[in-house]
Each structure stands twice: as structure tokens, then as C-alpha cells.
Amino acid sequence: MEFNSINFMIFFPVVLALYFVIPKALRQIWLLAASYYFYMSWNARYALLIAASTLITYVSGIAIERYRDRGRTGRRLTVLFSCLGINLGILLFFKYGNFLIASLDRGLELLHIGSVDQRFYFLLPVGISFYTFQALGYTIDVYRGDVRAETNLIRYALFVSFFPQLVAGPIERSKNLLSQMQNIAEIKLWNARRVTSGTILMIWGFFVKMVIADRAAVLVNTVFDNYRMYGSTELVLAAVFFALQIYCDFGSYSLIAIGAAKIMGFELMENFNTPYFACSIRDFWSRWHISLSTWFRDYLYIPLGGNRRGRVRKSVNIMIVFLASGLWHGADWSYVVWGGIHGAYQVIGDYLASFREKCIRKLRVNTACFSWKFLQTAVTFVLVVFAWIFFRADSIGDALQYIRRIWVRPTPWVLFNGEIFTLGLDRPEMNILLVSICMLGLVDLVRYRKKMTLDVFLMQQNLWFRGGIMIGLVVLIFVCGKYGVGFDPQQFIYFQF
Secondary structure, X not given: OOOOOHHHHHHHHHHHHHHHHOOHHHHHHHHHHHHHHHHHOOOHHHHHHXXXXXXXXXXXXXXXXXXXXXXXXXXXXXXXXXXXHHHHHHHHHHHHHHHHHHHHHHHHHHOOOOOOOXXXXXXXXXXXXXXXXXXXXXHHHHHXXXXXXXXXXXXXXXXXXXXXXXXXXXXXXXXXXXXXXXXXXXXXXXXXXXXXXXXXXXXXXXXXXXXXXXXXXXXXXXXXXXXXXXXXXXXXXXXXXHXXXXXXXXXXXXXXXXXXXXXXXXXXXXXXXXXXXXXXXXXXXXXXXXXXXXXXXXXXXXXXXXXXXXXXXXXXXXXHHHHHHHHHHOXXXXXXXHHHHHHHHHHHHXXXXXXXXXXXXXXXXXXXXXXXXXXXXXXXXXXXXXXXXXXXXXXXXXXXXXXXXXXXXXXXXXXXXXXXXHOOOOXXXXXXXXXXXXXXHHHHHHHHHHOOOHHHHHHOOOHHHHHHHHHHHHHHHHHHOOOOOOOOOOOOHHHHO
């Protein structure tokens, strides 16, 4: 079920109500049952996959720890690689099987042989990349000795399937979430401050999703799906709005997940930290999808050697990580290119660092002033938006044609003759979107300057101010949110990953 659905609005209060009143010994069982029901609401059969991943990593963790205690390094390594191979094999089969079938289909059509029977195609299990990486992270942590193997199957199964962050993250670490679940009986259920803080995050997440992301999606889909009809202004505007859409869409899921978990007494890791205030691509990736970028850093980049084996090896490692990140996002070459572009940004930036520093010194540029920081942020944002075109386009060819039309077909008059309001959003809808984006910018500015998330900031304010903001957001969600009869609810973008 979607967070922004009536079903979830019924499901979550029911889960909370029983969670708050049942005996402590039953809390894990209740949350596990709720989590599996939550996941099975998409497709009950795919619950077998998450159960299989859970059992494989659970048994592997125990076996790895026992072999470590007995000093049998070879067997411990064999179990680890077997666990990684099986789980990644399942992920590759379900996530990239359709991609391989489609590629074969295109090849057969080119040879005029025929096509693959549609019955061989299958539905991608929701959230498979997220829970697979979470379970594998636990197994690697046990192998490294960072955590002890969990012997309670129910508790471990809850760690893998915890419903707030199950299908789109954050990708939690065993040292954080599993340790909290081991102490679930000690969690004070009703804590007014904690519940208020979690509720603020959930309300803000719903606002960002339903008022901003789903509204921006209308314009983005209109232009990207018919990009050959438009010129530079519309294409640039759609690319910028997609950058905002995917941030609001994915960020809102993380906000709602973190808020829901907090209400129940669990602290999930932060997944976004004002990414569009980043002053470099490296800084961007320290703020965007933090749980995934740190996962690749800890479990792929560092094991490959990180930056310890010279600049060339460092560059190769960076490219491997970002190409893998692109492939993680989807079975299409456009995702791989998107990842490769971000990897190239970092490699080129690393090689040009000394030259850039020399230019700054010779030109006596003041790097401590606002104008320099603004320039860095603006350049970073343009580079990120450029890469997002490949992420959003249906193919690499479409992305290249999209970019080409930006350069060869200027249409500046669209900003002044009203044509901008024919891109799926009329003037009132566009005004609502722009005002909402300004609100988002203000909240992110507070986060960037004050180092405070919205819930922390509001909890420091007077009750009348905090209550007014929360009530105002709820009213805006009901008045300006995209939902109801005649509206096609926008699924969270990252559900497909």
C-alpha cells in the first residue's frame, strides 16, 4: 500500500493502537505481522522472496559467527560469498530478467525471427533492492565482527521487513536498527515529545509528496513524454522540475518513514540533507540518498581499495561504484550512463583540483564570501540537473535528443506569452507549485544554516506557533494536495528500484 493512500491512513493508526496496548513480549511479533501484511498488499506471492532472503542471511550470519569463533576462516568466507551470490542472484534475476528478455526481443525483431512470448515477462518485486542490500549489509557486518549474529529469527525478520522503510529505505544498518529492536521491550511507548516530532515529519512528508512532487510530475510528464514538441525553455523547465520532483518524491518517503518509526520509538538514519545546497558533486552525494551512498562506500568502495592505492586506482574505484549505483537504480542503460556521469564528475574534479586551486590563488578569489558559495552551488545544481535528464528519459537516445533540442531550439518567449501554462499546469496550479517550492526552500535553508530538521526546529518554538504550522500544513494538503476522484495517484518513484 502507498503511504499516500486511504489504506495506509487506516493501517497505520490500527498498528499503532495495538502496538501501544499489547504486552511487551508481543511487540516484535505484531510489528512483524504488520510489516508482512504491508508488503503483501502489493503482491502476496513476493513475500516468499523477502522471507527467503531473510532465512538465507539469518542462517549465514549464525554460521559465519560460529566459524569465526572456531577459527575456520575459509569456511567463513565460503558462507559469506555463497550468501552474497544467492541473494544477488535473486536480485539480478527479478530486477534484470525483463531487461535481458527485452534485449533478446529487440534482437529477434532485428533478425525478423519473431518475438519473446509476453508470458515470460514478470513483475518487479517492490523494494527488492532495498531489503536485499539491508540484509547483505548485516551479513557483511557479522563477517567483519562489527555486530554479533542475531539468533532470534523473529527479531531479525522484523529488521529486514520493518514496514516504514521496507520498500524505499532508508537502507538501515544492523548496528542502528537491529540494536534498537533488541531493546524493544525497553522503549517507552508513549512519549509526547517523540510522537509530536514524528508526526511533524510525517505531515511535512505528505505535504512535500502530495502538494509538490505530484504536482511537478504533471508538468514533467507532459514535457518528457512529448519532448519533440517543445523548445529550450520548456525542456529546461521540465528538467529542473524533475530534479525537484524526484527530491520531493523520494525525500518525502524517507520523511514519512522516519516519522512513523519515531512515533513507535525507533530512530532511522537520515537519508537526505539539503542536497541542492551542495557546493560540489562529492558534497551532493554526501547529502543525497545517504543510506545508499554510504552503503556503497562501506561495502564496495573501501573493499576495492578506496583511495589507498594511488589516483588511478581511486578513479577506477569511483567509476565502479557509480556505475554499480546506476545499475542498482534500474535495468536500463540510461541509469548506467547517469551513474557514469556522476562518477566522471568526481574523477574529473579530482584531477582538476590542483589546477583549480592555482587559478583561485592567482586570481585572488575570495572563497569565503557568499558569491563564491552561490557560484559553487549553482554550478553543482546545473551538473546534477543535466545528469537527471538521462535518469528520467526513456532511453539514452531520447536523452541525447532532449539535450540537443535545448541547444538548437530556443524559445524564450514562452516565459512571457502564457504558453508555460499549457504544460499540464494552469496558472493557479503553477502558482501553488511555486509557492510550495519556496516553502520547501525555506525549510531546507533552516536545515542548512541552523543544522535543524523541521521537527527539531518546531519543537523549540511556542505551542501556538508549532500547532499553527502543523494545522496549516494539513489544511494545505487537503486543499492543494493531488488526490481524489479523477486523479491518478503518483506512485513513489523509488518503488521501482
